[in-house]
Amino acid sequence: MLDRITASLPSLAPAEQRVARLVLTDPHAFARQPIRELAERAQVSKPTVVRFCRSMGYGGLADFKLKLAGSVSEGVPFVHRSVDADDKTGDVLVKVVDNAVAALLHYRNAASTAAVERAVEAIAATWKTGKRIEFYGVGNSGIVAQDAQHKFFRLGITSIASSDGHIQVMSATLLGPGDCAVIISNSGRTRDLMDAAEIARKNGATTIVITASGSPLASSCQIHLAADHPEAYDRYSPMVSRLLHLLIIDVLATCVALRIGSSLPPILQRMKENLRAKRYT
Template structure:
C-alpha cells in the first residue's frame, strides 16, 4: 500500500489537526513535497509541530522521511489518484474519475504483486480438479456476480464449479462438501456473517478454503489461503464498482493460471464449446 492509500485508510483515526495535514497531502501530493514546514502548516491551518506529528503518527521519523516516501509512492507506476465521484460531476470529469479510479486500483494491485498467494491458490484449485473435486464459489451482493463469473470461466474449461449467492444455499453447500472440494469466497468487506459461517462449516467438513477479500478482515483470517484485494473505494458514495473490477481481474488471473497448467486439455474443451455455441447462432 502506497503512502496516499495509507493516509486515506487511517485518516479518520487521526486527530483533527493531523487530519487537516492529511487532507492537504491528498489534495496536492506533488506540491506537498516542495513546501517548507511553515507553508504546509499555514495551508493546513495548523501549527508546524502538528505537521511533524502527522508524519510520526504514520510511522516516519519526521517530515523529511515522509516526503521521501511520498515521492517514491508517486513514481511506483500508479499514475492516478483515487477521487470520489461528487453529485455535481458530469461529462469529462465523471468519465475521468471513474476510469482513473479503476486504473489506480488495478495498478496498485499490480505493484503489490501477491504472486505467491495467487500461485498457491491456483495449485490448490488444480489439486481439487485433479481429484474430481468441486469448486464452490461464494459471494453476496455485488460479489455474487463475480462468483457467477468465476463459475462460468472454470466451468467452460471442464472444471466442476458452482456459484452460491443465497445464504441458505451457501450453508447447505458448505455442509455437503468433501475433502477433495475447494471453497473460494469473494467478499469486498470480508465481514459477512453468512460467508463466515459457510467457511467455518466448509473447513470443518475438510474442504480447502480460500478468499479474495480485504487484508485484515475476519474472512481473510478465517480461510486457509487469502488473496488480498485492497482498494480505496468509498462505500458511502455510490454503488461499489472498483472492488468488482479488482475481483474480476483476480478471478481472470486465477483462471488463466489454471488454464495454462491444464494445457491442451482445457484448450480442447473450450474449442469444442465454442464450436457448438457457434452452431446455435442464426445465420447472417
C-alpha cells in the same frame, strides 16, 4: 501495497509491527537497504524482517522489495477521485476510468504471487482429483461469484456459485477434502460468508478468500488473496471493488488453464463449434 500494510498492522506480531512501521515511514529507503540495516533500524532480528514479508503474503524480502519499489514509483497515483454532484459527463468518464486504472495498477504492484500460486495449486488439484469448487458471495460479490463459476466450468472443473446464505451453508456442509470454497467479499465482514467458510474449512475443504486485508474473513481462510482499494464499503454502486475481484478471478482462471495444459484447447474448440448454431450467420 502501503494501504494493505496499514490495514494488516493490528494483526501482526509486535516485532513485525516495527518492521511494518519502518516500511510505512520510508518505503523508498526500505526498498533499497540491505536486510542488516533494515533489522537494525527496526530493532528486530533479520529473520523477523523476512517473517514480516511472508506474513504479508510475499515469498521473502526480495519479492517484497520488488513489489514495494513498483508500488511507490508507479506513474499513476492511487488516489480516489470521487464523483461530485456537479460533474459533467466528461468529468465523470475520466474519474471513473482513472479510479479503475489506478486500482488495477495498484493491485499489479501489491499482489502476492505466493498467495496466488497457492490458490492456483489448490484449484488445479481439485480439477485433477475430480472434486468441485464452489464460489460464495452476496450482493455485488454474488455476481462476481457467478462470473467465476462461468469461467471455471468451461475449464472442465465442477463448479457452483451461490449468493444465498442458506444455500451456502448447506453446500459447504457437503464439501470435503480435495474440494475448494472460494469466498468473495468486499468488506470481509459478512456473517453468512463467515459461517460458510468456517463450515467448509472444518469439513477439510480448502478455503480461498478474495477480500480486504485485516478483515475477519481474511484471517479465517487458509489462502487470502488481498483485494485492497480506497472505495468505501457503503457506496451505492461499487465499481472499483467489482473490477478488482473480477480481475483476480481472471488471473486464477488463466493460471489454472495453463496448468491443465494441452488437453484444454480441443475441449474449448468443440464447445465453440457447438455454440455456432446459437448464432445468426
